[in-house]
Amino acid sequence: MAKKKKREREAEAPKAEKPEPEIEAELVLNGDSNKKKKKKKTVVKDGDETQHIPTVTVAVPGSIIDNAQSLELATRLAGQIARAVTIFRIDEVVVFDSNGNSANSYGTTAAENSDDNENGAAFLMRILQYLETPQYLRKALFPRHNSLRFVGMLPPLDAPHHLRKHEWAPFREGVTLKERVSNPVGTLVDVGLSKSIIIDQVIDPGTRVTVAMGANRYLDTDSPHQIVPSSKPREQAGTYWGYKVRYASNLSSVLAECPYKGGYDHLIGTSEHGLIVNSSSLTIPTFRHLLIAFGGLAGLEESIEEDNNIKVKDAREVFDQYLNTCPHQGSRTIRTEEAIFISLQYFQEPINRALQRI
Numbered sequence: 225m226a227k228k229k230k231r232e233r234e235a236e237a238p239k240a241e242k243p244e245p246e247i248e249a250e251l252v253l254n255g256d257s258n259k260k261k262k263k264k265k266t267v268v269k270d271g272d273e274t275q276h277i278p279t280v281t282v283a284v285p286g287s288i289i290d291n292a293q294s295l296e297l298a299t300r301l302a303g304q305i306a307r308a309v310t311i312f313r314i315d316e317v318v319v320f321d322s323n324g325n326s327a328n329s330y331g332t333t334a335a336e337n338s339d340d341n342e343n344g345a346a347f348l349m350r351i352l353q354y355l356e357t358p359q360y361l362r363k364a365l366f367p368r369h370n371s372l373r374f375v376g377m378l379p380p381l382d383a384p385h386h387l388r389k390h391e392w393a394p395f396r397e398g399v400t401l402k403e404r405v406s407n408p409v410g411t412l413v414d415v416g417l418s419k420s421i422i423i424d425q426v427i428d429p430g431t432r433v434t435v436a437m438g439a440n441r442y443l444d445t446d447s448p449h450q451i452v453p454s455s456k457p458r459e460q461a462g463t464y465w466g467y468k469v470r471y472a473s474n475l476s477s478v479l480a481e482c483p484y485k486g487g488y489d490h491l492i493g494t495s496e497h498g499l500i501v502n503s504s505s506l507t508i509p510t511f512r513h514l515l516i517a518f519g520g521l522a523g524l525e526e527s528i529e530e531d532n533n534i535k536v537k538d539a540r541e542v543f544d545q546y547l548n549t550c551p552h553q554g555s556r557t558i559r560t561e562e563a564i565f566i567s568l569q570y571f572q573e574p575i576n577r578a579l580q581r582i
Contacts, residue, residue, distance in 0.1 A: 277458060278579055279315040279513050281488065282568075283478045285520035285527060286345025287322040288560045296374045298344075302351035303378035304561040310356075310381045312568040313464045316483075317352055319345045320472040322520045322527050347371050349469050356466045357397075357432070358386045360416035364399045365432060384463050389416060392441050395434055395457045395465075402429040410448050417443060424448035434465075475524075476533035478517070488515040493524050493543035494567050496558070500551045506574040508545075510581050516571065517543070518560050 284305065292298035309317055321343075342350075350371050355378065357365055366372065380386065385397050398415035400423075405412050410422045415435055421443065423435060433451040440447075457463040472478040482488050490511040508514070519527060528534050528542055540546045549567040550558055558566070 277455065278511060278582065279484065280313070280575065281316040281318060281513065281515045282309055282314050282564065283318040283320055283472070283475075283515060283517040284348075284560060284564065285322040285518070286319045286343065286348050287520040289344030289348050291521060295371075296377075298347060299351060299371075299374040299378065301561050302348050303355065303375075305348070305564060306352050306355040306381060307379065308561070308564045308568060309467055310383050310464075312572065314467050314568070316468045316470060318470045318472050318478050319349050319352070320475055320478050320527075321345055322474075322522075322530065342371055345471060349471060351375065352467075352469050355381055356383070356469070358416060360389075360414070361397060361399050361432065364414070364430065383466050385457070385465050387416060389418065392437070394437055394439075394461065395452070395463075396437055397454075398433050398435050400427045400429050400431045400433060407448065413449075419443040422448045423451050425451060427451075474531045474533065475517070475527045476531050478515070480533075482513070482515075484513045486512065488513045490514050491543045491545075492516045492571075493539050493546045494518055494549055494563060495523050495525065495539065495546060496548055496550075496553070497523070497525070497539075498546040498548040500548050503570045503573055506547070506571075508571070508574045508578040510578055514575070516567065518563055518567070520560060 289298050289301065292301055305317075308314075350369065354362060354366055354372060354375055359380070384393075385395070387393055387396060396415040396417075398413040398421070401412040401414055401420060403412045403420075405422050407422060407424075409426055410424055411427045412420050413423050413433060413435060414420050415437070421435065421437075423433070427433065434454045434456065436450045436452050436456070438449065454465055457465045468483075470481070470483065472481060479488060479491070490509060490513075492508075492515065494516065517524060519525070524539055528539055529537055534542060536542060549570040550563070
């Protein structure tokens with residue numbers, strides 16, 4: 225307990241002006257921002273509604289993109305990460321800048337950079353968010369951008385919320401439309417079916433929402449549907465519903481700006497210098513919000529060394545567990561996108577054992 229308090233006290237960044245954690249909402253909004261005279265209901269956000277559901281977060285440095293030799297290779301790299309976190313049902317991906325002193329020149333959204341000067345973190349966030357979005361929503365939510373030039377060659381994530389037009393499910397992702405509806409307190413929503421539906425709220429166009437579809441598969445009724453938190457499919461049916469993407473200016477901000485109440489309660493760092501433990505022998509304590517951090521070209525050690533908000537420079541004091549998930553490697557280097565696949569498979573059994581104890 226003393227060690228944990230010491231780590232929280234020394235690693236926590238200044239808390240002034242805590243940014244909005246739901247960055248992806250700002251990135252994908254692409255609609256009319258004109259204010260309406262009618263009072264709008266607040267869009268349902270995830271916030272604390274998911275606190276009783278354990279979550280797993282992956283933190284990855286945006287600098288790995290800067291090492292790619294071309295835009296096409298950078299896109300493939302980002303696609304590999306998106307596939308990995310989807311396959312292993314990761315709830316949140318935090319993209320952080322490796323240089324702890326780097327200024328956040330593009331604010332908290334990472335979307336304001338021009339096509340020519342977008343840095344690695346902004347690029348990685350954009351690709352991750354684009355791939356997580358169901359295909360039928362991408363045109364409405366993502367304007368044309370140079371970073372997206374090669375996304376068409378990437379394999380689809382095929383996540384449970386990436387539904388086809390002929391498929392029916394209790395929930396669907398949708399985007400609000402500009403078209404007016406007869407109901408003065410409703411909004412038309414495209415949910416990827418043959419006909420748009422109506423929700424029982426007035427929301428600005430171009431907003432992504434999760435809609436409860438109910439049991440009636442017929443769309444010839446004007447009965448309004450309800451929007452729900454994106455955590456609802458998992459809460460109600462245990463269905464994985466994609467990942468959130470968040471930006472952090474450095475490693476300490478990954479911890480300090482955690483969107484979950486109480487923060488991450490168990491931190492795992494991965495490195496070739498970490499402790500070697502067989503996956504079958506590894507014990508992860510019961511957790512509410514688990515964080516698994518990966519380093520860039522020079523590993524997590526460099527990210528810790530360059531972060532002025534982290535006073536202790538020994539990675540073993542920053543993380544609760546510091547592990548080598550691929551000992552006896554044949555290559556002198558393991559790329560971060562490879563390490564993510566290897567490590568998430570390594571952690572799968574220990575995480576499942578921890579969840580079974582809840």
